[in-house]
Amino acid sequence: MFMKPSVKDNKRKAILDAATELMVLKPTATLQEIADHAHIGIATLHRYFSTRELLLDALALNAIGLVDEALTGILNDDSDMLRFLTEVFEVLIPLGSKMSFLSFAASVEENPDILAEEARVKQPLREAVEGWQTRGLLNAAMPAHWMITVMYNLLFVAWQEIQNGNLAKNDAPQLLVSTVIQGFGAPGRSGS
Amino acid sequence: MFMKPSVKDNKRKAILDAATELMVLKPTATLQEIADHAHIGIATLHRYFSTRELLLDALALNAIGLVDEALTGILNDDSDMLRFLTEVFEVLIPLGSKMSFLSFAASVEENPDILAEEARVKQPLREAVEGWQTRGLLNAAMPAHWMITVMYNLLFVAWQEIQNGNLAKNDAPQLLVSTVIQGFGAPGRSGS
DNA sequence: ATATAATGATATATTTATCTATCATTTATT
DNA sequence: AATAAATGATAGATAAATATATCATTATAT
Known part of the structure; x- marks a missing residue:
């Protein structure tokens, strides 16, 4: 209850x-x-x-919990990919400092509970990405794992850039969407 | 001498x-x-x-020096953007663990010498990016600083993925080029 | 082969961080 | 306003990390 x-x-x-x-x-x-x-x-x-160790574990679990909470609030309809991604970025960028745990903990953390939670939280986005690949919206030749990893890392990077004063908070979600979907290439140009 | x-x-x-x-x-x-x-x-x-502090400073300077060395070995002709970027990624991905200093040190390090060196090393790539924007090869609406930051971070991410066994060393440079230039979108699709 | 330099193991001192405990003060509850 | 709970400052104990010194062994140079 x-x-x-x-x-x-x-x-x-x-x-x-x-x-x-x-x-x-x-x-x-x-x-x-x-x-x-x-x-x-x-x-x-x-x-x-x-103890210090308990604090550090609590940090990781707190981060995972917040991300989970933020995602479950919006994860219902992935039919409009761009809209969906924008929403995900909007809710996760403010959690930037927490994102670093989901980006880096995997290589550092030894606590299996935390690693399991981390994988669980990342699962919905992974499934969405795979679905978009199947539907031809995302490059099917690119590993889904790579795309997920990049997105989580860029969430942290975007947060850092906002903190450093290099990026306007309100510009960040669109910039991220544009970055991951179109890359840096000039619009309308082929990358050949 | x-x-x-x-x-x-x-x-x-x-x-x-x-x-x-x-x-x-x-x-x-x-x-x-x-x-x-x-x-x-x-x-x-x-x-x-x-002392520990001297060691840490040496780590940062060593990282910067290696990146500098790697870049000066190839930075001569930026007329073919894709070829150029591929080369940059090829030489910098193996320096992945060092890249983290150039990605993150800025927020932590207070040593002004190190910060200055870091900015200096990043300068050539910044100029190349700005040139490509001017020539219409890169999205001129996207901040050059953002693109540079993303590229340096993805170099580290790629290195990590190789270390974790999730990415083949030989696939990494092309994957990175594709990621930053085209993004994840399916080839031939407009992002509208 | 000998001399010189570098190394690793070990001991010890010093500094720093963590943890535990106490108590007066502040803050919340009723 | 009286009571209970939470807090911060501080002190002290324990533990851990850093730094220094010594010496036998190994590697290098000549």
């Missing part, structure tokens, strides 16, 4: 958000630095996450 | 290569782990790099 998130739950999520933000920028950040960045005392940080 | 690299220089580079490989995979690796991965004693590691 549904339980309304308590104050503690919200604080926990706020800590995870701040920690994610910092860890993406500086993976070697100490617990003290994380606490500072979250504007809490280190004692409180320990009350929420008793 | 030119000095032939000594045995020590070669060993130094070997250490940097091994360290880079590990640090990309595990940015929190300890000096002991780095020494193990390089198959040397930790005492020797300290003889080459007296």
